[in-house]
Amino acid sequence: MTTPTQQACIVGVGETEYRRWGGFADQSELQLTCAALATAAADAGLAIDEIDGLCSYAGDRNEPSYMQDNLGLPKLRYASLVWGGGGTGSCGALLHAKTAIESGAADVVAVFRGLCQGQQRRYGQFNAARPGNNFLAPFGMFSPPNMIAPLVQRYMHDFGIKPEEMAEIALSGRDNATRNPRAVMGKKPMTLEDYLASRMIASPLRLYDCCQENDGACAVIVTSLERARDLRQKPVRILSAAQGTNAGWGTGALGTHNMPVEEYGTGNGTMVARQVYEGAGVTATDIDVAQIYDHFSGLVMMSLENYGFCGRGEAGGFLADGCIRWPNGRLPINTSGGHLSEAYIHGMNLILEGARQIRGTSTSQVRDAELCLVTGGLAGPPSSAAILGA
Amino acid sequence: MSYLPAEIPGPEPLFDDEGFWAACQERRLCFQHCTACGHFRHPPRPVCPKCKSFKFQWTEAADEGELFSFTVVHHGAHPAIGPALPYNIAIVRYPSFDDVRVISNVVDVAPEDLRIGMPLSLLWERCGNGMLVPRYKRRE
Numbered sequence: 405m406t407t408p409t410q411q412a413c414i415v416g417v418g419e420t421e422y423r424r425w426g427g428f429a430d431q432s433e434l435q436l437t438c439a440a441l442a443t444a445a446a447d448a449g450l451a452i453d454e455i456d457g458l459c460s461y462a463g464d465r466n467e468p469s470y471m472q473d474n475l476g477l478p479k480l481r482y483a484s485l486v487w488g489g490g491g492t493g494s495c496g497a498l499l500h501a502k503t504a505i506e507s508g509a510a511d512v513v514a515v516f517r518g519l520c521q522g523q524q525r526r527y528g529q530f531n532a533a534r535p536g537n538n539f540l541a542p543f544g545m546f547s548p549p550n551m552i553a554p555l556v557q558r559y560m561h562d563f564g565i566k567p568e569e570m571a572e573i574a575l576s577g578r579d580n581a582t583r584n585p586r587a588v589m590g591k592k593p594m595t596l597e598d599y600l601a602s603r604m605i606a607s608p609l610r611l612y613d614c615c616q617e618n619d620g621a622c623a624v625i626v627t628s629l630e631r632a633r634d635l636r637q638k639p640v641r642i643l644s645a646a647q648g649t650n651a652g653w654g655t656g657a658l659g660t661h662n663m664p665v666e667e668y669g670t671g672n673g674t675m676v677a678r679q680v681y682e683g684a685g686v687t688a689t690d691i692d693v694a695q696i697y698d699h700f701s702g703l704v705m706m707s708l709e710n711y712g713f714c715g716r717g718e719a720g721g722f723l724a725d726g727c728i729r730w731p732n733g734r735l736p737i738n739t740s741g742g743h744l745s746e747a748y749i750h751g752m753n754l755i756l757e758g759a760r761q762i763r764g765t766s767t768s769q770v771r772d773a774e775l776c777l778v779t780g781g782l783a784g785p786p787s788s789a790a791i792l793g794a
Numbered sequence: 795m796s797y798l799p800a801e802i803p804g805p806e807p808l809f810d811d812e813g814f815w816a817a818c819q820e821r822r823l824c825f826q827h828c829t830a831c832g833h834f835r836h837p838p839r840p841v842c843p844k845c846k847s848f849k850f851q852w853t854e855a856a857d858e859g860e861l862f863s864f865t866v867v868h869h870g871a872h873p874a875i876g877p878a879l880p881y882n883i884a885i886v887r888y889p890s891f892d893d894v895r896v897i898s899n900v901v902d903v904a905p906e907d908l909r910i911g912m913p914l915s916l917l918w919e920r921c922g923n924g925m926l927v928p929r930y931k932r933r934e
């Protein structure tokens with residue numbers, strides 16, 4: 405049983421500038437990642453040397469050995485990597501950090517993602533190393549939009565969801581981005597006409613339904629509530645963090661498409677939702693604001709259902725009613741602009757925005773926000789989630 | 795003439811899926827059929843998810859494929875795919891084989907005419923490495 409003073413909190417947030425794919429020709433991904441950690445430590449009011457734990461999630465190339473070398477960490481006591489592709493493990497890495505802090509395995513843990521696709525490969529292009537390619541590539545299923553689109557197609561067909569309803573996710577995110585100076589797309593307001601005129605990538609997904617491809621890095625510093633009391637920022641408690649997948653999903657939408665037939669258009673978030681709510685002892689109605697992993701807008705609709713904000717098949721109406729809009733919607737989401745309009749840093753930037761909401765410092769601040777849900781990935785199991793609280 | 799260009803990757807059979815591709819070369823679409831509990835599974839893998847048995851046989855599918863879902867791809871994500879755009883990717887369901895689904899393409903239906911639930915029939919096409927792969931046409 406964790407005592408209250410041991411409870412893990414986010415005490416520092418830091419990020420580099422976010423740029424479009426290939427935007428950093430002058431700094432390496434490793435340098436950017438170290439810079440994000442240094443900024444997060446300074447934000448917390450902690451010396452970099454105090455960091456004794458490092459957590460990231462699959463796909464991060466900035467291994468702890470490089471990070472320790474470059475940052476000169478005197479003692480590294482905990483280093484972990486969460487399984488799962490893309491940003492599915494973002495909140496899983498928070499779970500590791502929370503576990504490390506609350507068990508005493510580490511005192512100060514940095515959770516980070518460094519992502520310079522421009523110095524590596526493009527996520528939106530064929531990846532020869534993808535497991536299961538024999539059943540994908542010969543049929544032209546090369547990239548995540550190809551893989552996710554059939555799920556969204558089936559879901560929209562089953563429930564009569566209209567493109568104008570799905571558009572709301574991109575439009576709301578862009579509107580929030582216009583208030584956020586860090587957002588890559590912040591200077592480009594979008595209308596419904598712009599959205600509907602954008603080119604089809606893989607039906608029903610248009611260009612603005614797909615996340616950006618960006619370069620940048622971000623990090624949070626996690627320590628105990630007791631330690632947090634002496635630090636610079638208002639602590640953001642990690643009330644719960646969870647990973648989960650429903651049975652039978654396997655590689656799900658990013659591979660076999662042989663998940664249970666009745667769950668096909670769901671995205672596979674119900675178990676992780678149950679876990680994260682139980683862990684925090686709250687329900688969907690208690691959540692004030694959410695940062696929902698928006699690699700593709702169609703999956704955000706499924707997440708709204710998985711996490712209990714509306715019933716099965718009701719996301720279209722929920723969106724049409726303005727429920728996700730800042731400031732007056734019942735559940736403002738992706739208040740920084742999310743992956744669609746702020747930047748795609750594999751969910752890590754959503755965690756930072758969740759922390760800002762609880763601190764009260766977001767550029768689209770939800771009044772009196774006490775609980776923020778953050779989700780990591782969907783459709784590529786196991787996905788993850790966390791609930792942050794004041 | 796094949797639905798997709800010869801320059802895109804073809805299957806490279808390995809361990810778990812060798813039997814599947816071998817059957818394809820004989821123009822037979824086969825699914826793994828657990829000999830302990832009778833459960834069908836696809837794509838191929840060593841263990842039955844239902845009863846955990848490692849024993850199975852290859853059983854040929856009936857001509858009952860239906861279009862479970864699809865996408866029409868307009869933005870190419872492989873250097874060789876350009877000439878094929880726009881092309882469809884079909885998720886084909888086999889209801890009496892425990893709803894296994896095959897990822898493939900429908901070769902004779904225009905993008906605007908694709909409909910979820912459409913009955914489909916198998917056909918075979920060669921990909922660039924000379925192997926036969928399953929594709930589909932509208933079933934009358």
